[in-house]
Amino acid sequence: MNREPKRNKLNCLEDLRRRILTEALEPGSYLDETEIAEAYGLSRPPIRELLRQLAGEGYVILHENRGAQVAPMTHKTLRNFFIAAPMIYAAIGRLAAQNATNAQIMRLKDTQLLFRAAIREKNTEQRALTNERFHSIMGEMADNEFLMPSLRRLLIDHTRIGMTFYSPRNPGLADQRVTAVEQHDQFIELIEAGDTEACADLAVAHWELSRAQIESFVTPASVFAPLGRVPDSIA
Structure with a gap:
C-alpha cells in the first residue's frame, strides 16, 4: 500500500498551518491550488479537501469562484479578538x-x-509556534466542543500578531518574556493541582501581560475607543 500520498497530504496540511501562523502566507492573500498541488505532489481534489479543513479551523476563508483566502486581520476581527480573548482564555484555563x-x-x-528553548535562542517563529501549541494543548485538556473552535481561531490571530510584534531585538520586552515563561510554569502547577479558579485567574493575567503592548501596536491612531473594552453599544 502506497503511503506517500497520505504523508504528502499530512505534510501539506501541517505546513500550510505553519505558514499561515508565521505569516509566510500573509493575511488576506489568496492561495493558488495549482502551486500547492505541485509543491506537495498532490492532485487538486485532496488540496481542495485540505482547504475545506483549514476553512473549518479558521485558517482560511473559501470564496466561490475566487478560491481560498488566508483569514484576514481587519480592524473588526482584531476588535473582536480583544473582546473575546480574556473570556475564552479564562474558560479554557x-x-x-x-x-x-x-x-x-x-x-x-x-x-x-x-x-x-525558543526564547533562550531568540527564535521568534519557534516562540510563536510553541506558545500556540502550549495553549492548544490546554484547549484539548478543556475538552469542550463549543470552546475549542473559538480558541483555535483566537490562537491563529494571537500567533500572527506575535510574529509581527514580539521581536527578540526589542529589549523592552525582555521582562515580559521572563514573566511569560514563569506563567506557563504556573499553569502546569495549577493544572496538576486541579485548581480551577486560580488557573482561570492566571489565564486572564497571562492575557493582560501582552494586551497593552499588542493594543498599542495594532490600534490606528484615529481609533479612540480602546480595544479589549466592550463598547457601550454592546455592554
Whole structure:
C-alpha cells in the first residue's frame, strides 16, 4: 500500500498551518491550488479537501469562484479578538484544570521545554509556534466542543500578531518574556493541582501581560475607543 500520498497530504496540511501562523502566507492573500498541488505532489481534489479543513479551523476563508483566502486581520476581527480573548482564555484555563489527563500534562511540560528553548535562542517563529501549541494543548485538556473552535481561531490571530510584534531585538520586552515563561510554569502547577479558579485567574493575567503592548501596536491612531473594552453599544 502506497503511503506517500497520505504523508504528502499530512505534510501539506501541517505546513500550510505553519505558514499561515508565521505569516509566510500573509493575511488576506489568496492561495493558488495549482502551486500547492505541485509543491506537495498532490492532485487538486485532496488540496481542495485540505482547504475545506483549514476553512473549518479558521485558517482560511473559501470564496466561490475566487478560491481560498488566508483569514484576514481587519480592524473588526482584531476588535473582536480583544473582546473575546480574556473570556475564552479564562474558560479554557478553568476547564483544563478540571479535566486534564496525566498524558496531556506531560505533553504540556514537553512543549514548555521547547518554549523556553525558543526564547533562550531568540527564535521568534519557534516562540510563536510553541506558545500556540502550549495553549492548544490546554484547549484539548478543556475538552469542550463549543470552546475549542473559538480558541483555535483566537490562537491563529494571537500567533500572527506575535510574529509581527514580539521581536527578540526589542529589549523592552525582555521582562515580559521572563514573566511569560514563569506563567506557563504556573499553569502546569495549577493544572496538576486541579485548581480551577486560580488557573482561570492566571489565564486572564497571562492575557493582560501582552494586551497593552499588542493594543498599542495594532490600534490606528484615529481609533479612540480602546480595544479589549466592550463598547457601550454592546455592554
